[in-house]
Amino acid sequence: MAKKKTAAREFVWLQCTECGDLNYRTSVNTKGGVPESLKEGMSKFSPRLRKHTLHKIKRK
Numbered sequence: 708m709a710k711k712k713t714a715a716r717e718f719v720w721l722q723c724t725e726c727g728d729l730n731y732r733t734s735v736n737t738k739g740g741v742p743e744s745l746k747e748g749m750s751k752f753s754p755r756l757r758k759h760t761l762h763k764i765k766r767k
Contacts, residue, residue, distance in 0.1 A: 716735065716736055718733070718734050721751060721765070722765040724762065725761075729765060
């Protein structure tokens with residue numbers, strides 16, 4: 708019987724840096740480490756503020 712592979716992807720939340728809301732849930736590839744672009748943050752839309760803001764990774 709074949710071995711079951713471990714999951715190379717991990718689900719993380721993207722948290723707004725201005726209001727603190729967890730607006731988006733996405734998966735990242737943890738096998739090669741988290742990409743630098745995700746560590747710095749992404750510009751995403753914040754529904755509470757109704758504008759684009761910086762969102763950073765938050766692990767639950």
